[in-house]
Amino acid sequence: MDKIETMKRFIAVVQNGSFTRASEQLKIPKSAISMSITKLEDHLKTRLLYRNTRQVSLSEAGQRYYVECLRLLDELEGLDNQFQQQSEELSGVINIDMPSRFFSSVVAPHLPAWFQQYPKTQIKLLGVDYRIDPIKERVDCVIRGGQLESSNLIGRHLGIMEMVNCISPSYAEHYGRPTSLEDLKNHYIVDYSHADTQSQNAFEYNQNNQTYLVPTPSLISVGTTDAYLAAGLNGLGIIQIPRIGVRQQLANGDLIEVLTAFTSAPMSLSVLYESRNNQPRKLSEFINWLILLFKKMNHDTL
Numbered sequence: 001m002d003k004i005e006t007m008k009r010f011i012a013v014v015q016n017g018s019f020t021r022a023s024e025q026l027k028i029p030k031s032a033i034s035m036s037i038t039k040l041e042d043h044l045k046t047r048l049l050y051r052n053t054r055q056v057s058l059s060e061a062g063q064r065y066y067v068e069c070l071r072l073l074d075e076l077e078g079l080d081n082q083f084q085q086q087s088e089e090l091s092g093v094i095n096i097d098m099p100s101r102f103f104s105s106v107v108a109p110h111l112p113a114w115f116q117q118y119p120k121t122q123i124k125l126l127g128v129d130y131r132i133d134p135i136k137e138r139v140d141c142v143i144r145g146g147q148l149e150s151s152n153l154i155g156r157h158l159g160i161m162e163m164v165n166c167i168s169p170s171y172a173e174h175y176g177r178p179t180s181l182e183d184l185k186n187h188y189i190v191d192y193s194h195a196d197t198q199s200q201n202a203f204e205y206n207q208n209n210q211t212y213l214v215p216t217p218s219l220i221s222v223g224t225t226d227a228y229l230a231a232g233l234n235g236l237g238i239i240q241i242p243r244i245g246v247r248q249q250l251a252n253g254d255l256i257e258v259l260t261a262f263t264s265a266p267m268s269l270s271v272l273y274e275s276r277n278n279q280p281r282k283l284s285e286f287i288n289w290l291i292l293l294f295k296k297m298n299h300d301t302l
Contacts, residue, residue, distance in 0.1 A: 004076070007069040009036045013049065014066050015155060015268065017056055050209065057209040070157045074291060090282045091120035098143035100127045101225030105245045110293055114286075121282055140283050141273040143290070145242075153272040156287060158294045161242035163264040165203075166255040170235035177258050178238070181205075184216045188237035191221035192228050204240060206265035240264050244297060269294065 012022035013033060023030040041048050048062035058066060098107065103125060111123065126139060143158070167177065178187050184203050191201055202213035220236050222228050229246070232239035233254060240263075249255040271287055273279070 006036045006040050009033045011069055090118040092282055093122045093124050094282055094286050095124045095140045097126035097139045099225045101245055103127055141271055143271050145267045145269050155270040155272045158269040158271055160266045160268055161244055162266055164243045164257050165259045166239050167258055168233050168235045181214050184214050188219050189216040190231040190237040190239050191218040193221055204264045205262035
């Protein structure tokens, strides 16, 4: 059994949430992927994945194995990059796209350190909150949250973002704090949707690897992550948002955490790019920098 190849197949199944989509991404038969996972589980003597007709989900052991697989493969790729093109000085433009809120709260505060190390590079940010075609938009890499769609892009895992439910003090004063799912009929949620999605006007939570939606009225629907946070901060409803993006607001009391037993499933975050073949060193270094940055920030929030 080729352990590295098996790890890659396991990661593809987890990140795509499906053997079929993993097969399309890796361009190998679905049966080969299924056989690899079965042999891996037999080798480890433990179940890594729960399978049903609709979805694939991780067991507790599978979650631990998934995190370690990502770490090992990232280290192997980083080792390769370390010894390639070492004499090349980094310079030029790196075109990137990521949700505006993620850029402003996570990436932007740390970019001065990047430019101190690589002063001849330049970052060009698209910063839209909907999914683009990186090739059509001439973007070198994109950061995306949630389940990856089938594509020809290569994905590297950044990490998993814990989700929180928040309201503002002004909302709590006007409507009170929800303490149960039953309370939601008397509350409002900020709806997030854009041209590619439909409004769902629902509070989402996850239990036992199943996602549930509780219909909840809304006063406003927004299409950008910055507007979503602004609506929450100004008392327009409950927001469900990654903790890493609102740590400061929670710490200083601008947001209040509610319904802690009913949070959405953690959101997987990935960086995607077209190909590893002849990848410019400036891009590979920036991707590695993003991965290390996110790992550090996740560690600091523990």
